[in-house]
Amino acid sequence: DAMVIQNPRYQVTQFGKPVTLSCSQTLNHNVMYWYQQKSSQAPKLLFHYYDKDFNNEADTPDNFQSRRPNTSFCFLDIRSPGLGDAAMYLCATSKSGTQQETQYFGPGTRLLVL
Amino acid sequence: AQSVTQPDIHITVSEGASLELRCNYSYGATPYLFWYVQSPGQGLQLLLKYFSGDTLVQGIKGFEAEFKRSQSSFNLRKPSVHWSDAAEYFCAVGALNQGGKLIFGQGTELSVKP
Numbered sequence: 001d002a003m004v005i006q007n008p009r010y011q012v013t014q015f016g017k018p019v020t021l022s023c024s025q026t027l028n029h030n031v032m033y034w035y036q037q038k039s040s041q042a043p044k045l046l047f048h049y050y051d052k053d054f055n056n057e058a059d060t061p062d063n064f065q066s067r068r069p070n071t072s073f074c075f076l077d078i079r080s081p082g083l084g085d086a087a088m089y090l091c092a093t094s095k096s097g098t099q100q101e102t103q104y105f106g107p108g109t110r111l112l113v114l
Numbered sequence: 115a116q117s118v119t120q121p122d123i124h125i126t127v128s129e130g131a132s133l134e135l136r137c138n139y140s141y142g143a144t145p146y147l148f149w150y151v152q153s154p155g156q157g158l159q160l161l162l163k164y165f166s167g168d169t170l171v172q173g174i175k176g177f178e179a180e181f182k183r184s185q186s187s188f189n190l191r192k193p194s195v196h197w198s199d200a201a202e203y204f205c206a207v208g209a210l211n212q213g214g215k216l217i218f219g220q221g222t223e224l225s226v227k228p
Contacts, residue, residue: 004159008179026178028151031213031214033214033215038130040221041221042204042218042219042220042221043204043216043218044218045215048213048214050213050217057185057215072133073159077227081221090157090158092157092158094214097213097214098214099166099208099210099211099214100146100163100167100208101208101214102148102160102163103158103160103216104159104160105144105150105159106157107156107157108155108157110142110154110155
């Protein structure tokens with residue numbers, strides 16, 4: 001089945017220690033998104049890629065970076081995680097990034113910062 | 115500014131009872147509206163969406179939603195709730211010219227009593 005896969009499902013890191021979260025998709029979609037969802041809050045878009053074009057949200061901290069080496073994979077790098085970065089990180093895809101398209105979400109990676 | 119409001123943070127219904135989850139949006143043009151469901155520890159799954167045509171939209175798992183422009187609402191309904199419907203429900207609007215970005219409401223947590 002075509003899907004969005006996130007690894008790992010749970011990640012524990014130490015304060016200030018860089019961490020990378022992974023997302024892959026078999027849908028062959030052009031657009032990949034990263035959302036941050038803190039406890040009991042709505043998902044909040046951090047950035048997205050349209051093919052290789054990177055689009056950062058204005059309020060995304062510099063501490064968050066992303067890479068998309070090919071169509072299938074996208075990575076979220078947190079350079080120096082703080083306690084406030086503990087959250088669920090959701091990867092999503094859509095075919096063309098238009099307003100009416102469905103986004104397909106992965107199961108998420110829950111990040112714990114010690 | 116585009117925004118989505120879900121007035122009810124938490125709702126409890128008895129199994130077999132009907133359900134209505136409220137969603138109000140603020141948007142300058144014809145909105146593209148979505149309802150997603152998130153089970154504990156999981157990603158988001160699309161229930162249904164609206165962007166034109168019939169204002170009553172049918173979705174998966176027996177859910178439906180009605181778009182009412184005059185009330186800026188897109189409420190989600192189900193005639194008979196099952197215990198497996200217990201989850202977090204998010205209403206979202208597709209942001210205009212922002213690469214498919216979704217703006218989510220705060221979510222409504224649904225509990226189902228036996």
